[in-house]
Amino acid sequence: MDHSLDDGYAEAAARKRAAGESGMPKTVRAKLGLAAGLVLAALVVTVGAAQARVSAPVVAKERQELIDRIDRETAAADKLEDTVDKLRAEVSARQRRALRHSGGDSRADLVGVLAGAVDVHGPGVKLVVDDAKEAGSGGGDGPRGTSGFSDTGRVRDRDMQRVVNGLWQSGAEAVSINGQRLTALSAIRAAGDAILVDNRPLVPPYTVLAVGDGNELSTRFQDSPDGLYLDALRDNYGIRASISVESDLRLPAAPSVIVRTAQPSTEKDTS
Known part of the structure; x- marks a missing residue:
């Protein structure tokens, strides 16, 4: 009982102390490291959640503003498209009346159908x-x-x-x-x-x-x-x-029919 600890164990403990190593068991050190990591992870998650909670109303407000802007622009575009359709129909009607007054015949209507200019x-x-x-x-x-x-x-x-x-x-x-x-x-x-x-x-x-x-x-x-x-x-x-x-x-009529090469003739038909 006077010498219960082997001298070799005492020498090994002395060498560890001299090298600056802790005498704490490895399992204990691993558990302490894991606990520290978990605490750090929990801290990061908590901070992130707090920041997200603070910025959530701002993000929701910006999203709603974008949706409202899209709705307004879409309504404006639809209104302009309706106006264009009405003006196009009016122009087409005036063209047909002008053709009839200038001696146009059914061939003009046929050309309009084939060209997509009329509904x-x-x-x-x-x-x-x-x-x-x-x-x-x-x-x-x-x-x-x-x-x-x-x-x-x-x-x-x-x-x-x-x-x-x-x-x-x-x-x-x-x-x-x-x-x-x-x-x-x-x-x-x-x-x-x-x-x-x-x-x-x-x-x-x-x-x-x-x-x-x-x-x-x-x-x-x-x-x-x-x-x-x-x-x-x-x-x-x-x-x-x-x-x-x-x-x-x-x-319906085509949205736009552009004449690329034809030009009105200034010469009178003498035939």
């Missing part, structure tokens, strides 16, 4: 094209094998281009997409996942109205290469499409 109505077909129910990544086979698009279940701009061109070739006299009248100068392009018609973004489903001989137009389009292309998209990628014959369709 039209009549029989035709209604074609609705929509994305697949579960649009997702597809393989590289089929009519879109070299398109470069990974999401093959979405309707693309070139799909709508083929649909519209197929309707024109099948005998359509006037065509619109989601209320946007198409002319010889119209462009169907893409901006990301959105389809633009004359720089106006459209959202699916895409409703295409085409005025013409309804039954013949429907048959000719479905038998055309573009109609078969649409069938291939439906069969291979699940893109939804339906066509129906309508007795009376109403298409």
